[in-house]
Amino acid sequence: MLNDNIKRLRLSFQISQVxxxxxxxxxxxxxxxxxxxxxxxxxxxxxxxxxxxxVTTDNLLDLDSSETINVKGLNEKEISHIKCVVQDLLNLK
Structure with a gap:
């Protein structure tokens, strides 16, 4: 639900409603x-x-459950490192 997603994201960013x-x-x-x-x-x-x-608006609306990571400002080596970490985490499942 949109309302739950807004609250969940707000809390995960540790910001108040204000x-x-x-x-x-x-x-x-x-x-x-x-x-x-x-x-x-x-x-x-x-x-x-x-x-x-x-996040995407589709993610907010529960139309797409995929997550994205903003890598803007990172170099190719840093992006590659993030990809390796994600793959390692996926392999743990």
């Missing part, structure tokens, strides 16, 4: 309403939420 609201230019009550499934965020807010949490 902090998220400031980043989005909305009230704390607005964020609270989204998380309590009282209202849905607008398309514009969905895009902003996705950008803040570095």
């Amino acid at each position: 902090e998220l609201a400031k980043k989005l230019g909305v009230s704390k009550q607005c964020v609270s309403n989204w998380e309590n499934d009282n209202v849905l965020p607008s398309i514009e807010m969905l895009v902003k939420l996705a950008q803040i949490f570095n």
